[in-house]
Structure formats: structure tokens, C-alpha cells
Amino acid sequence: xxxxxxxxxxxxxxxxxxxxxxxxxxxxxxxxxxxxxxxxxxxxxxxxxxxxxxxxxxxxxxxxxxxxxxxxxxxxxxxxxxxxxxxxxxxxxxxxxxxxxxxxxxxxxxxxxxxxxxxxxxxxxxxxxxxxxxxxxxxxxxxxxxxxxxxxxxxxxxxxxxxxxxxxxxxxxxxxxxxxxxxxxxxxxxxxxxxxxxxxxxxxxxxxxxxxxxxxxxxxxxxxxxxxxxxxxxxxxxxxxxxxxxxxxxxxxxxxxxxxxxxxxxxxxxxxxxxxxxxxxxxxxxxxxxxxxxxxxxxxxxxxxxxxxxxxxxxxxxxxxxxxxxxxxxxxxxxxxxxxxxxx
Amino acid sequence: xxxxxxxxxxxxxxxxxxxxxxxxxxxxxxxxxxxxxxxxxxxxxxxxxxxxxxxxxxxxxxxxxxxxxxxxxxxxxxxxxxxxxxxxxxxxxxxxxxxxxxxxxxxxxxxxxxxxxxxxxxxxxxxxxxxxxxxxxxxxxxxxxxxxxxxxxxxxxxxxxxxxxxxxxxxxxxxxxxxxxxxxxxxxxxxxxxxxxxxxxxxxxxxxxxxxxxxxxxxxxxxxxxxxxxxxxxxxxxxxxxxxxxxxxxxxxxxxxxxxxxxxxxxxxxxxxxxxxxxxxxxxxxxxxxxxxxx
Numbered sequence: 001x002x003x004x005x006x007x008x009x010x011x012x013x014x015x016x017x018x019x020x021x022x023x024x025x026x027x028x029x030x031x032x033x034x035x036x037x038x039x040x041x042x043x044x045x046x047x048x049x050x051x052x053x054x055x056x057x058x059x060x061x062x063x064x065x066x067x068x069x070x071x072x073x074x075x076x077x078x079x080x081x082x083x084x085x086x087x088x089x090x091x092x093x094x095x096x097x098x099x100x101x102x103x104x105x106x107x108x109x110x111x112x113x114x115x116x117x118x119x120x121x122x123x124x125x126x127x128x129x130x131x132x133x134x135x136x137x138x139x140x141x142x143x144x145x146x147x148x149x150x151x152x153x154x155x156x157x158x159x160x161x162x163x164x165x166x167x168x169x170x171x172x173x174x175x176x177x178x179x180x181x182x183x184x185x186x187x188x189x190x191x192x193x194x195x196x197x198x199x200x201x202x203x204x205x206x207x208x209x210x211x212x213x214x215x216x217x218x219x220x221x222x223x224x225x226x227x228x229x230x231x232x233x234x235x236x237x238x239x240x241x242x243x244x245x246x247x248x249x250x251x252x253x254x255x256x257x258x259x260x261x262x263x264x265x266x267x268x269x270x271x272x273x274x275x276x277x278x279x280x281x282x283x284x285x286x287x288x289x290x291x292x293x294x295x296x297x298x299x300x301x302x303x304x305x306x307x308x309x310x311x312x313x314x315x316x317x318x319x320x321x322x323x324x325x326x327x328x329x330x331x332x333x334x335x336x337x338x339x340x341x342x343x344x
Numbered sequence: 345x346x347x348x349x350x351x352x353x354x355x356x357x358x359x360x361x362x363x364x365x366x367x368x369x370x371x372x373x374x375x376x377x378x379x380x381x382x383x384x385x386x387x388x389x390x391x392x393x394x395x396x397x398x399x400x401x402x403x404x405x406x407x408x409x410x411x412x413x414x415x416x417x418x419x420x421x422x423x424x425x426x427x428x429x430x431x432x433x434x435x436x437x438x439x440x441x442x443x444x445x446x447x448x449x450x451x452x453x454x455x456x457x458x459x460x461x462x463x464x465x466x467x468x469x470x471x472x473x474x475x476x477x478x479x480x481x482x483x484x485x486x487x488x489x490x491x492x493x494x495x496x497x498x499x500x501x502x503x504x505x506x507x508x509x510x511x512x513x514x515x516x517x518x519x520x521x522x523x524x525x526x527x528x529x530x531x532x533x534x535x536x537x538x539x540x541x542x543x544x545x546x547x548x549x550x551x552x553x554x555x556x557x558x559x560x561x562x563x564x565x566x567x568x569x570x571x572x573x574x575x576x577x578x579x580x581x582x583x584x585x586x587x588x589x590x591x592x593x594x595x596x597x598x599x600x601x602x603x604x605x606x607x608x609x610x611x612x613x614x615x616x617x618x619x620x621x622x623x624x625x626x627x628x629x630x631x632x633x634x635x636x637x638x639x
Contacts, residue, residue, distance in 0.1 A: 061385070166603065204586065206588060329604070343589050
């Protein structure tokens with residue numbers, strides 16, 4: 001026991017010597033950054049990266065609110081950046097002054113949640129739509145509308161999976177019905193509930209995990225999915241088609257930010273700047289299957305990514321992107337009520 | 345020399361401190377939180393008290409701000425109790441004969457059986473639940489087996505139904521039923537059963553009047569050990585049930601997560617705690633007087 005403790009202490013002592021550049025504690029979504037990229041950063045800068053992971057914006061928020069320190073860089077999504085700024089959890093480090101910030105393309109250089117980019121830098125962005133296996137739907141093609149998902153053809157009964165997420169489902173239904181996603185009107189919420197209730201018997205399940213594998217194994221025909229996951233689905237299921245619904249679809253983006261009280265702030269800024277270099281962010285895109293907002297990165301991206309309309313969105317579809325809003329507690333209470341009634 | 349009272353205090357201190365730090369403190373915090381107003385972005389507003397969370401459990405505000413009865417949450421509680429109760433009953437029906445069978449073996453065989461029963465614990469429950477998904481899915485091993493013996497004609501269609509959840513719960517909690525019952529049967533004096541036969545009891549009477557009462561402490565302990573965690577089970581219904589209906593655990597998790605209503609989550613936890621406590625107290629009162637109870 002004692003010997004092990006000594007060995008550990010020696011290891012710590014040595015790690016301090018080897019990594020003269022110090023350390024960086026990155027808190028990211030699980031399976032969302034290639035470890036090789038972190039090693040490359042270590043080689044380039046001498047800064048050792050420690051990675052810890054979480055599974056939702058809400059658990060990240062809960063952890064920071066509970067007073068977690070020890071993280072230097074976190075990766076909140078759009079609406080969560082706004083909440084964290086409002087809660088005073090983020091350090092105002094003026095990301096816009098970093099040398100590589102010039103590489104950030106519109107619209108993510110001035111997003112609604114951080115218009116001056118004082119707190120955050122873009123990582124990946126994506127959209128939430130749905131994927132179907134064109135080999136197994138009647139006629140081989142479905143209309144590019146949320147109708148195909150919420151009211152699928154009868155042949156697809158029990159072959160459709162929805163994401164098990166209150167926000168994803170509520171927003172998708174609100175787009176389909178052209179209702180404000182932050183509605184505080186119970187009558188409109190009732191309409192959304194009716195649509196979800198009508199869809200429920202057609203569904204095999206609600207599940208946000210394993211979307212790629214489930215489609216590839218042909219366990220189901222249609223899956224509510226993110227475009228990057230759709231790209232990875234296609235690697236094995238060539239007949240998969242990702243739909244950009246014409247009514248609009250949730251457009252999200254994840255961001256690097258530095259929480260207040262970070263111990264290695266300089267290294268954090270170094271990392272964020274380094275990640276805004278095209279050759280580095282491209283490696284992340286190649287791994288995740290999601291696009292980024294850095295000019296010139298497509299040169300370094302895999303051909304399969306560049307040629308896939310699910311990742312490299314055709315210009316005509318970009319007008320269908322709808323950013324997530326931050327809703328009032330009243331609107332959120334209504335969402336919760338719809339979700340509870342849907343699953344009571 | 346320490347006086348007797350000082351020594352008593354010193355000896356009691358670890359227990360009292362443990363109970364305070366690990367039970368009173370967190371539960372007090374939870375109770376306090378359930379009477380606060382929710383914060384706009386999660387968390388609570390300290391100092392803003394309200395009983396809204398408890399009212400929300402039973403009522404909702406309609407369009408004219410009138411309170412009307414809302415059975416959604418009670419319904420979710422009921423379903424969880426039905427499922428957990430069903431799982432308890434099923435584990436008892438399977439577990440009791442199993443424990444009795446093991447208890448009647450010689451010592452070497454007994455140890456082997458107990459080892460076999462505890463082997464599943466070597467693997468994480470989450471992994472085992474995923475294994476069940478592979479077994480139960482259409483085209484999976486269960487379907488192949490059942491169709492080979494002619495019980496199933498077409499697809500099994502059992503995964504993502506309440507049946508799959510029930511199977512998962514019974515499977516996960518069965519050892520918690522077998523082990524306490526086995527423990528109480530193992531230390532039983534079998535001469536009492538022989539005596540019962542000598543006094544003219546038939547097999548059923550000996551079982552009902554002698555074995556069952558003596559096994560009762562184990563049965564009660566087993567039921568508690570199955571019912572309570574089954575009530576709070578979270579990922580088994582989520583994975584095997586396909587997330588189509590909420591259980592208490594999922595409901596509470598949602599309040600601390602996406603719905604950002606921590607006080608309501610705390611109130612739901614407290615409601616669950618209260619129901620469990622009442623059940624346990626009732627059990628205790630009932631079985632204190634039972635002939636088989638320890639004293």
C-alpha cells in the first residue's frame with residue numbers, strides 16, 4: 001500500500017518535470033474530442049491535458065453551480081452559454097482578441113448567446129433532424145418535412161425512434177406546428193402534446209443513446225438524429241438519408257469557455273486559440289462528423305465529410321436552421337407538463 | 345479515570361456523527377430545498393419560501409389560476425409501485441423455493457450455490473442490462489430459443505415493453521431476495537419440522553406453521569431489499585422499457601435536469617421517502633408481533 005503511494009507521488013513529481021508547460025483540465029462531452037488531438041496539443045505546447053467528461057448541459061451547469069472548481073475549459077452549448085453568463089459562471093476573457101479568432105466564420109462570430117464573443121469560442125455545430133433508411137420506406141423516398149417523422153407512413157409502425165429528450169422533442173414539434181418554442185400559452189402546448197401523443201404509438205422507443213448502431217443494425221427504419229451521427233450512420237448503412245425538414249430544424253453549437261476561478265487560465269486561452277486553427281479543428285471534425293466554424297478547415301477535412309450533404313449542408317438548406325432559445329421558467333414548466341403527460 | 349457518562353458519550357459519538365452527517369444533514373437540506381422557489385436557471389432561490397412544490401404534486405393551476413386536481417404524478421407513483429410490488433412478489437415466488445432448496449443441501453453444496461448466485465455481482469448491472477437487451481430483442485437469443493421449441497411463431501416483440509422492465513427488475517433483484525431468506529432458513533433447527541411431523545402435521549401444515557414463520561424475518565428483509573431499490577430504479581425502465589413511460593426515478597431526474605425545477609424534484613423525493621417510511625413502519629409494527637420474528 002505504502003509502496004504504491006510512493007510510486008504515485010513519484011509519478012506526480014515526474015509529470016511536473018516532463019510537462020514544463022503546465023496542465024490544462026478540459027471538461028468536455030463524452031466521445032467528443034479525439035485523444036490524438038490532445039496529444040498533438042501536448043506536443044505543440046508542452047501543456048498536459050487532463051480530460052473529464054459529462055453527458056448533458058444540465059449536469060455541467062449543476063456541477064458548476066455546486067461550486068466545482070478545477071476545470072479550465074468547458075464546452076457548453078449555445079443556450080447554456082447564455083445561462084452561464086447570466087449566472088456569472090464564465091470568465092470574461094475576450095475571446096475575440098485571440099489571434100486565431102479572425103478564422104471564425106459567420107454567423108458564429110456573432111451568435112445570439114454571446115454577440116461580442118467575449119466569453120466563448122465555437123467548437124462544433126450541428127442540426128437535429130431525422131434519418132431514414134431509403135431502402136425500407138415505401139417508394140424509397142419521404143418528404144423533407146417533420147410530417148414524415150411525426151406522422152410516418154403506416155408501414156413504419158414500431159420502426160421509428162425519437163430522442164429521449166424533452167427539449168429536442170418539444171422544439172421539433174413546435175417547428176412542425178409553427179408554434180413559438182418558448183410558448184407560454186397552454187392551448188398551444190396542448191397542440192404540441194396532441195401531436196406527440198399521436199406519434200407515440202408509431203414509435204419503437206424514446207432513446208438518445210446508440211442512435212448510430214441502432215440504424216446500422218437495421219433495428220429500426222427511422223431515427224430522430226443529429227447530422228454528425230447521421231454521417232457516421234452512413235459509413236455502414238449506405239442507404240441512410242438525413243432529412244433537413246422544410247419547417248425548420250434546431251441549430252445548435254457547442255463552445256469553449258473558461259469558468260470563473262480556472263487555475264490555468266493562460267493555458268486555457270492557449271488551447272482555445274490553438275483549436276481555432278484550421279488544421280487542428282479539422283481533426284476534431286473528422287472524428288466527430290460535425291462541421292466547425294473555422295475558415296480554411298475544409299482543406300484538412302476528410303473527403304467523405306466534405307461530400308456528405310448531411311455534414312456539408314447545401315446552401316439552400318441553411319435558411320432552415322433555427323437556433324435554440326432560452327425560455328422563461330413559465331414556458332419551461334409548460335414543456336415539463338407536456339413531457340410528463342406524454343409519458344404518464 | 346473518565347466518568348461513566350463521558351465514556352458513554354465518547355462511545356456514542358461516532359454513531360451520532362455518522363447519522364448526522366450522512367442522514368440528517370442531506371435529508372434536511374432536501375427538505376429545506378423542497379420548500380423554496382425554483383431559480384430561473386436551475387438551483388433554488390434561497391430565502392423565498394413556498395409550498396408550491398407539494399401543491400404541484402396533486403394539483404395544477406388551470407387557465408384561470410384555479411387549482412384543479414392533477415393525477416399525472418400520482419399515476420406515475422402508482423405505476424412505479426405496481427411494477428416494484430410485482431417484481432417483489434415475483435422474486436419472492438422464485439426466491440423462496442430456491443433458498444429452501446439450497447438450505448436443504450449439505451454445506452459444501454450450499455457454498456457452491458451461494459457462490460453461483462453472487463457471481464452476477466462481479467459484472468456491473470448496467471452491462472448486464474445491456475446484455476438483456478441483446479437477449480430480448482427481436483432476432484435475439486430468447487426469440488431463437490422460443491421459436492425452436494415452437495412457443496413463438498413470429499417475432500417476440502418483448503423488448504421495450506413493461507414485460508421487459510419486469511424481467512429486468514426480477515433478474516436484478518432476485519439475489520437480494522434469495523440471500524436473506526437463505527440466511528434465516530440456514531440457521532433454522534430442522535428438528536422442529538420433524539417434531540411437527542411427529543405431532544401429525546402433513547407437509548403443507550409443517551411448511552405453513554413451522555418453516556414459514558421461522559423464515560419470516562428473511563422474507564421481510566428480502567421484500568424490503570427488493571421493493572425499495574426497485575422503486576427508485578432508473579436505468580432498467582429507461583433501457584428495457586424504451587423510455588415510453590416515466591418512473592419515479594426518471595421524473596425526479598428530469599426536475600433536476602432539463603425542467604430546472606429543483607424544489608419540485610426535492611418534493612418528489614420526499615414524497616417517495618414518506619411512502620417508503622410509512623410502509624416500513626407498518627411492516628415493523630406488524631411483524632414485531634409475528635411468531636417468527638426474532639424476539
